[in-house]
Amino acid sequence: MNLNDLKIFEAVAVHGSFTKAAEVMFTVQSNVTARIKTLEEELEAQLFTRTSRKVSLTTSGHAFIQYARKITHIIDEAKKEIKKSDQIGGNLCIGCIETTLVFKAPGILSDFMKVYPHVALEFKSDTRDKLIDDVLNYKLDAAFVSSPIHSSQLEQIHIKQDELVIVTSLEEKSINHLLKKDNLSIVVFEQGCVYRSRLETMLNSRGVIQYKSMVLNSIEGIINFVEAGLGVTILPLELVEQYYGGRKLKTFKLSKEISMISTSLIYLKNIPKSQALESFIHMYATEN
Template sequence: MNLNDLKLFDAVAYHGSFTKAAEAMHTVQSNVTARIKILEDEFGTALFLRTSRKVSLTPAGFTLLESSKKISNIIAETKLSLGGGNTINGQIRIGFLETTMALRGPGLVNELAAKFPQIEIDFKSAMRDKLIDDVLNFKLDAAFVPAPIDSEELGQVHIMDESLVVVAPIGISSLDELVQQLQIKTIVFDQGCFFRARLESWLGSKKISNYHRTVMSSIEGVVNFIESGIGFSFLPKELITTFYKERKLKIFSLPTEIGAIKTVLIYRKENTSDPLLNAFMSLFH
């Protein structure tokens, strides 16, 4: 086993594919397959479950992945120490909700580039539960997600407090008018969306279960449909006031128990020795 073998192993674990791992590591698939086979022979156990559709870690493989990350962090710390502690370089993978990325992403890129110009950010947008799962499984180094987070494996840093608001067509004069329509129409993201869950909980609190859903895949799509008078949605107030204040929309406040959002940055606790992660987290101290 050598460090390159562990890098190939990490790539397969991350991409869930020998082919994609080979492409990412600029080698051929046969080499990746051969090196993984050597690792499995050395450890005397299968590291991946292989099917026709995907490759996934076995319990032994996940244990090796945890150890591999620790080894990588130790090497990175050592290089930094021997090099005088001046340069932190590499790529960090950060997850966002799409709305948070739109609001915070550009500023973070600029701030990180100013303080740590050798660090590159790989952003990933996904639903809350997917982001949490990807941090737990080392596919992301950290992610911005709405609290609360219930996991002993994850650390968290409070980032900001937001407010969800009802965003409705311009012709709606009140929330009472909105919920008393003959056919209530909502514009939502797919299942797993935090905002959609809050919207459905709010409707449930009003004993409304029969309503129409239009599912969209982008913020712009949701806003366009609301402006067209098709329905309403829940979105962060800052998002609307920052990017869509000139649009024909009506905003209504929500009770604190529904509208308040606390956004936190989550990360694996044992990964705090990673110089890249520490550099990124220093932006919020």
């Protein structure tokens, strides 16, 4: 077993195809097949279920890929550590939800780059569940997500607490009037968004089960739809006031148990971390 075998195994698992794995690994399919066979013989377990259409991980394969990703991550970090100079550099990929990307990412990037100008910092936005999954699978170095997080594999640092509010067009009279509408529409991100979940929880608690969901993929789009009176949404009050205070919008407060939401920085525990990630974590650990 060597590092290249593990990377070939990961490629087959990700793409579900020996042919595609060969393409991305710049080798031939026969070599991919041979390396997987060698791995399975060494581990004395079948890693993939093969059909004429698809290759998928077995139970043993799912278990092994976690170790494979951890091993490749540790080796990559070791190489970076050995090559390090007096300057902290490298790449960091940080995840966050769309509102954090718009609202906080520029400030985070500015503050961090002032202290560590040689680190290439990249942000990726997605839903909470996808961000957590990407951190667990070494696709992200860390992520800002709503907390608490119930995972023994993750560390979490509390960053801040926000108040969520219902956001409507100026024409809306009250939440009670809103909830009595026969054609109520909500303007939200896709399933997995914590804001959407809070809004749906509020509606269900008030006995509202009939409503239309309009799904958009940007905060700007959601604001435009709400301002035009096409539906209502739920967003952090600070975000609305700071960035959209001049728009034709109205906000309504919610009960404390629904309105308050905490954000934490999460990252994998018990694995070597690059100097760049250690510095990023330290910046927030000392501020909060």
